[in-house]
Amino acid sequence: MRTVWIGCADPNPHVQGGGAAFLAERGLEVRWLAQSANAQATLNRCRALLAPFASKAVRGRPWITVKQALDSTGSMVPPTGRTTFTTPESLHFAHALRRVTDGVITATGTARADRPDLTVRHVEDHPERRRMLVICGQQANVPADWLASRERVFDVHFCPDCAALPDLLTRTEALWLLVEAGPTLLAALHRHALWDDWLTIRQDAQGQDHFSVSTRQDVTPLSLFAEWARCTQEAACSLV
Numbered sequence: 001m002r003t004v005w006i007g008c009a010d011p012n013p014h015v016q017g018g019g020a021a022f023l024a025e026r027g028l029e030v031r032w033l034a035q036s037a038n039a040q041a042t043l044n045r046c047r048a049l050l051a052p053f054a055s056k057a058v059r060g061r062p063w064i065t066v067k068q069a070l071d072s073t074g075s076m077v078p079p080t081g082r083t084t085f086t087t088p089e090s091l092h093f094a095h096a097l098r099r100v101t102d103g104v105i106t107a108t109g110t111a112r113a114d115r116p117d118l119t120v121r122h123v124e125d126h127p128e129r130r131r132m133l134v135i136c137g138q139q140a141n142v143p144a145d146w147l148a149s150r151e152r153v154f155d156v157h158f159c160p161d162c163a164a165l166p167d168l169l170t171r172t173e174a175l176w177l178l179v180e181a182g183p184t185l186l187a188a189l190h191r192h193a194l195w196d197d198w199l200t201i202r203q204d205a206q207g208q209d210h211f212s213v214s215t216r217q218d219v220t221p222l223s224l225f226a227e228w229a230r231c232t233q234e235a236a237c238s239l240v
């Protein structure tokens with residue numbers, strides 16, 4: 001007899017279900033990871049993989065991961081003339097996150113200070129992949145030429161009030177978004193509980209980066225990255 005293992009049930013409350021019964025009726029042995037005593041780790045990986053989809057299916061809004069880099073003084077601001085200060089390994093992780101997510105949430109302060117590309121560069125991207133870019137703040141506050149260049153690459157949305165972010169995101173197909181913004185927007189997202197996991201990259205005085213993650217959920221898709229082995233888990237994220 002052939003056996004089908006089911007990682008976890010479809011979290012979408014609008015689906016009819018019945019897939020397992022359908023397979024069993026056709027002579028397959030259907031087994032669930034949840035009922036297997038030694039499959040907890042695999043079950044957790046399945047739930048982590050599904051977490052962005054489950055977020056969209058159950059809450060209507062995508063999963064939101066905040067990424068924040070702090071220098072050895074605890075500041076998020078890069079040295080003059082630079083837009084980043086983290087190591088090549090951290091840049092690789094950041095770009096792998098951009099690659100796997102459906103877009104970036106940034107804010108007008110970062111747009112003015114850094115004119116960031118926000119594209120996938122340090123890892124190979126999916127060909128023809130077009131993502132969304134949500135810019136929190138007023139459109140008048142970003143440089144017009146930077147905005148025009150981003151509109152060529154992204155589907156751009158402005159969000160003047162992040163309390164309206166869930167509504168805006170619910171109307172899109174995005175499942176997982178990455179926040180790359182300065183301390184002002186991060187504080188606002190924290191106040192509104194508009195995040196699911198929060199990755200902090202802390203640089204020490206020797207120039208080494210340390211990863212830590214705090215999460216508001218019981219699983220995180222960040223646990224599927226090789227870098228997870230380097231992440232410590234924090235009860236609370238650090239606001240600057």
Ligand SMILES: NC(=O)c1ccc[n+]([C@@H]2O[C@H](COP(=O)([O-])OP(=O)(O)OC[C@H]3O[C@@H](n4cnc5c(N)ncnc54)[C@H](OP(=O)(O)O)[C@@H]3O)[C@@H](O)[C@H]2O)c1
Nearest residue numbers: 069107109110136137138160161162181182183184185188
């Ligand atoms: N280390 C890192 O991980 C990292 C990442 C990104 C940026 N940065 C650095 O951060 C610095 C910029 O930080 P920042 O704090 O000035 O800028 P920011 O947080 O990127 O942007 C601030 C803007 O966000 C908008 N905003 C604030 N609260 C909001 C809310 N509740 N809803 C919607 N929009 C809201 C406002 O835009 P309006 O004024 O237009 O309304 C505000 O001026 C730069 O030096 C940049 O290099 C560091």
